Amino acid sequence: MEEHEFLAERFEAHRPHLRAVAYRMLGSSSDAEDAVQEAWLRVSRSDTGDVENLGGWLTTIVARVSLNMLQSRKSRREDPLDAGLAEPPAPREEGVDPEYEALRADAVGRGLLVVLDTLTPAERLAFVLHDMFAVPFDEIAPIVERSPAAARQLASRARRRVQDSDAGCGADPVRQGEVVDAFLAASREGDFDALLALLDPDVVVRADSAAVAAGAASEVRGASAVVSTFLGRARAAQSALVDGAAAAVWAPGGRPRVVFGFTITPAGRITAIELLADPAHLGRLDVKILEV
Structure with a gap:
């Protein structure tokens, strides 16, 4: 060899x-x-x-x-995400x-x-x-x-x-769901002040390689930049439970295409949002879309 x-x-x-x-x-x-x-x-x-x-x-x-x-x-440049996400690339051939x-x-x-x-x-x-x-x-x-x-x-x-730090404790599950719901509502309604109030000043949004390939910025930092990213752009997103945690999902036709994971402090501030669009990764998540 x-x-x-x-x-x-x-x-x-x-x-x-x-x-x-x-x-x-x-x-x-x-x-x-x-x-x-x-x-x-x-x-x-x-x-x-x-x-x-x-x-x-x-x-x-x-x-x-x-x-x-x-x-x-x-x-690193802090560009907002594009309003829409294209079809994600095909999943990689790899095992779990x-x-x-x-x-x-x-x-x-x-x-x-x-x-x-x-x-x-x-x-x-x-x-x-x-x-x-x-x-x-x-x-x-x-x-x-x-x-x-x-x-x-x-x-x-x-x-x-x-x-x-008490950040490892996180908000309780009910509070997490309320914060995610409020985030989606403020984004859909274009409510700048309400959206800003939910975000930690140093909030960061990160996207996986599939989301980046579909038009998302790999990273956005700071509350103002994140507000600009999501303001008026979450109309198709739905509240969900992902592996038991409060989250959001874009699921046209009921098929999850993008998962939005949230890190929320005990005080109810969002400190991080992660966009996951890799089909192989999404296929291994337990996603439950919540009824409105």
């Missing part, structure tokens, strides 16, 4: 772990896929003859790629990865991802790699270009922010 084919097989064996690292770093399934793919491009061009711990080396590469992506988000699919249901839920979004990229990387994946600070330090002691301090500051 050629060396490249052997390396590709080893990389595929580590892919679930690498996607888990990237998802926890980036908070977006589409960005995580992009990070892992970029990591493979780098690995495929590298000499691995002297690599003793392939898993650790691959984790470091994915972490570096994710850190670069986090740092570039600050300069239990570890990856379980990410939304484990301890790193949407609430914690919201907290992680408040950290600096270096703090987030140090916390995720050390506290969630037990990577030693000696290995984290070169990635964030700091000493091991400084990397330890980054993780410590991040840990305090996570522990002090």
Whole structure:
């Protein structure tokens, strides 16, 4: 077997772990896929003859790629979504990865991802790699270009922010549904003030690769930009339960084409909205459209 084919097989064996690292770093399934793919491009061009711990080396590469992506988000354009969404592309030919699919249901839920979004990229990387994946600070330090002691301090500051935050609790299910209903109503009616009142000032909207291909912006940040994105544009969206959580769905003919996932604080403010349009992903969600 050629060396490249052997390396590709080893990389595929580590892919679930690498996607888990990237998802926890980036908070977006589409960005995580992009990070892992970029990591493979780098690995495929590298000499691995002297690599003793392939898993650790691959984790470091994915972490570096994710850190670069986090740092570039600050300069990313915040364009509103187009009013309509085109037919999503055909689903990818891939199997279900239990570890990856379980990410939304484990301890790193949407609430914690919201907290992680408040950290600096270096703090987030140090916390995720050390506290969630037990990577030693000696290995984290070169990635964030700091000493091991400084990397330890980054993780410590991040840990305090996570522990002090109540965002992981989220709003109760009934309150979540009320907030989603109010969001859809304000959007349909073009009520700028009502829509703005529901949003956290630092709210972020992220779209997966299928939604982006259909015309959505990959990311929109800030309450005003998000209001401009949705104002008057949710007429066809319906309230729904997606895997038991309050959500919205665009389902022409009763077939879900786009799912809108919401992260809502205990105070009832929307801090994040995720657009999912990948048919393969949608097919694995439990979507119940609610009667109006």
